[in-house]
Amino acid sequence: MDKDQASETQVEAPSNEIIIAPLPRITLQAFCETPGVAATMQAVIADRRMDKAHARIQMGGPAAAVEAFRSAPTPNVIVVETVSDPATLVRHLETLSEACDAGTKVVVVGHVNDVQLYRDLIRRGVSEYLIAPLGTLDILRTLSELYVAPGARNLGRIIAVMGAKGGVGASTVSHNVAWAIARNLDASTVIVDLDIAFGTAGLDFNQDPPQGVAEAVFAPERLDANFLDRLLSRCSENLALLAAPAMLDRTCDLSEDAFDQLFDLLRASVPCVVLDVPHVWSAWVKRALISADEIVIVAAPELASLRNAKNLIDLMRAGRANDSGARLVLNQVGLPKRPEIDASEFAKALNVEVLSSIPFDAQLFGTAANNGQMIAEVQAGGKVNEAFVQIASALTGRGEAKRGKRGLFEPLVAKLKRRRA
Template identity: 55%
Template sequence: MGNMSMEQTLTTAAEPSPTEDRQQIDKVRPIPRISIQAFCETEAVAAPIQKAGSDRRMAKAHLKVQMGGIKAATEHFQSAPTPNLVILESRLAPLDLLTELEVLADFCDPGSKVVIIGHYNDVALYRDLIHRGISEYLVAPISLGDVMTVIGELFVAEGAEPLGRTIAFVGAKGGVGSSTVAHNVAWSISKLFSTDVVLADLDLAFGTANINFDQDPAQGIAEALQSADRIDDVYLDRLLSQCAEHLSLLAAPSMLDRTYDFEGDAFNALIDIAQRGAPAVLLDVPHVWNEWTRTVLSRADQVVITAAPDLANLRNAKNLVDTLVKIRPNDTPPSLILNQLAMPKRPEISASEFTEPLGLEPLGEIGFDPGVFGNAANSGRMIAETDAKHPSVAVFQHVAHVLTGRGEAKKAKKPSLLGRLRLKS
């Protein structure tokens, strides 16, 4: 059994709320490729451990949950190697628990870590277990956050640099302005907080980030994907185009000389490398649905859906929200931005009617203003550069604050109907 040198304090706490549990899980970095086996005695403990296995941060790990507790583990490991981590639940009294662990120890590999989940809040037992090489002792009941946290503490290298957060932007329908929102939010984050931001345009065929930032890089995301097996920080840095002091662009080729068909995990290595070099990595995801876009959205720390207020957008947004909540069960729901509101002569669904079936409040609402947005796009600049007082600038700044966890931006004065917006976190 592995050793644990750092002394820890045994505590029991009230069961956290779903929000508190999510906040705890959000702090966990992706778990490396390890094997985990859990032997439980109660469904109340088995359920959160099983749920952890489906979390996106555990995508590389292999987790198996069985019932039977320490006795089942002892029987199993008599003829099978022990994994990187063994999680054991026991309702035994302290002395009986120690006796069973002595029997199990004969079949455990020295390099395996062991976590015990007991039902006795006993400090003396805790100290005895740590002295015997147990990695951690938790007192039931446990939450999903407890499981994720203890695995992260055991297998994520101490002192490792924190990974940047990935924020994926996707449109509920083509042409709703998701890319424009992503680009302006990326620019706002870099300017407001002087924080390094990497913006990756994942629409290789029709991406517009290079045009919107007036860039014409010779290389970009296509080269990064072609060299996925050897990409590192240095190589990625050569492919990035500097758009502003703290904003770098991984541009799409935007050419049709070939097709861009990818495997489901094609972008994983690239995104992982980008996260190591920037606190914020914004992903401009095209409005298509295939294995790689599903994977990118499922792995992102946050997802932002941009939609216009019509029926097709509502249907698509509803499908997106339902799917993302299902494949990201332990994450906060996607954020919603309503764009192109109050378009002249177009019947539209009100914000309240649009958001009610989604169960979401819009993070921001942006009025339809083709003149201002068209002028910015044609000049290769962001809205804040062409019209700093435009109401949408306040929306982009608010979104930047919320997505980076910096609190809310100062709300703008009451806007005109054309640029009406409502800021909500």
């Protein structure tokens, strides 16, 4: 009934939190017997991690599952809830196993905490036995682990940073936060400039790589760990850049899933990925935000930013019911002669806490931008740099103490060696 279908090896995430991997393109059918489990399964298939999966739910339990697959092919995963006695359950599963295609995985949800039953089910090829009541994340974690290689470590964390409006400094924030994660928190990090036409990451890091994110997006058939390694430009010991070409020779009307393959590969290769998301609204931007592990909305303390930030935060709440909400960073605070909305009023209107308020300093930011430097390289001990370190710590769950050194490309190299072996 079960056949190993392990995914690519994963790497250690920056924090102690276990990141649940998005499921691959699978089919799933659930057969429930109680309204509670059916409602939980409905929440599971609505979660962002199930975006690629095709799932359906029906009532009837094991008997309905047996009937459904007498003459129909089985999906990749069958979830069966049972309230019957163990003997009846085993009888139904034996009948179901005769109809199951090779590789089909079966998860049983029961209402009895019975160790002997658990052992019997595992021995008969059932992938997992869960005990109701269950939370949405409990089922998501179980389904995700069906496609994770045994012994694989946690996935890398994706942090998406976007401005509530143009010109609020979201790119500057994302670049400096990525620098702080890599340098102050000692986590191998890749920053991805998603603004293919007008991206500034190359300028900010004083880099001019011949290849970058455009090659990854426009030639997906070539994209693998080795190709990605060649596209990355090293900025420091722990930080690499996937730069944008900032050229207008072709338009960037990208499909909704244009970056899926790249993000999946980065998740499995590097502990931390920071996305510099441009201030545009398209299907792929919405998908990139909703699928990220952490979202940072950068806003200026004025009305247009307030309105747009509210729309973005409300959308993220609706689309990410099982995740933490988007974080709010106020930038350019204290701009001379500009009337501003106080941070407390801003936070109250959005019903969120302000993660950090970054003071306006034209001399500091202008010098860094013109020299292709990070704020820490211009003024390491200032309040602005402290703000970026604080944001980095909050997003990764790490303290400021550095940990053992590890080369940026070590996960990629290790993966290549495993594949060659």
